[in-house]
Amino acid sequence: MSSWSRQRLQSPGGVQPYLSRTLFLLLLAVSAWGVTLSPKDCQVFHSENGTSISCQPPAEIPSHLPADTVYLAVEFFNLTHLPADILQGASKLQELHLSTNGLEDLSPELLQPVPQLRVLDLTRNALTRLLPGLFQTSAALNTLVLKENQLEVLEASWLHGLKALGHLDLSGNRLRKLPPGLLANFTLLRTLDLGENQLETLPPDLLRGPLQLERLHLEGNRLQVLEKDLLVPQPDLRYLFLNCNKLARVAAGAFQGLRQLDMLDLSNNSLASVPEGLWASLGQSNRDLRDGFDISRNPWICDRKLSDLLRWLKAQQDKMFSQGDTRCAGPEAVKGQPLLAVAQLAQ
DSSP states (O other), X not given: OHHHHHHHHHHHHHTGGGHHHHHHHHHHHHOOTTOXXXXXXXXXXXXTTEEEEEEOTTSOOOSSOOTTEEEEEEOSOOOSOOOTXXXXXXXXXXXXXXXXXXXXXXXXXXXXXXXXXXXXXXXXXXXXXXXXXXXXXXXXXXXXXXXXXXXSOOOGGGGTTOSSOOEEEOTTSOOOOOOTTTTTTOTTOOEEEOOSSOOSOOXXXXXXXXXXXXXXXXXXXXXXXXXXXXXXXXXXXXXXXXXXXXXXXXXXXXXXXXXXXXXXXXXXXXXXXXXXXXXXXXXXXXXXXXXXXXXXXXXXXXXXXXXXHHHHHHHHGXXXXXXXXXXXXXXXXXXXXXXXXXXXXXX
């Protein structure tokens, strides 16, 4: 369920910025007009909107870009560094894809020539840091993907200059902690992906800054506690992924105020019980949890302390994923039984 839900529900916020990339590849498939087919040349497509260029080995990376370049992909090369002036003269560039190279650092001057850049994809490189000043002319950048690099720490100063950021993907790194005030200036942020890191705790002010965060990915970390106030600044949060952590405690009131939550994933944690009333604000309208919830693969102790959850499950079972994998770990009399079965028997 967890991997499926990530793929399905991440797409509205995560894939849309790459729509032009998909369209570009489709155009290459159906038309050879303006496309250079020599193995040493990049694929080039000319349109009314500008020039799109895609380079993969064995093509040679161009030393000069057309002035009307709006899309550039340089991917799957064995690069540790990029020339600081590689984007010189391409002031209209809107998308830059540099995934699956071996980039170890980026020059602070790299993005200065491209103030209209909206998408920067740095997936699967070897970045351990970003130099302050990299985004000083990137006020238009909407999507920043740093997925699957080697970041162990993160400094708020690295991201200064990003005023229009709507999608930030830091998943698949080695982050152990986050600095306070990280998102303080990101008022337009809609999607934050911190999944598959090594986070054990989160700063209390993490979500203070964005005005309308819709998606929060925290799956695949080492979180042990979900504190009461973490989600308070985001009443319009729609998708919350906390699966595959080490959560043993969810504070009372942690979900209070989440008025539009469509999806909640708490599967694969260490939850044996939850506070009474935790679920009171969830599933109370036709919209709430319309995409479902998952609390499977937790060591639930199905005693009187869980009676509040069991009552809630009976009313929400049509929205419940992985029902067969949501079982009691105790007491002995009900060990191994599905929570729903125990809920049906409970008075």
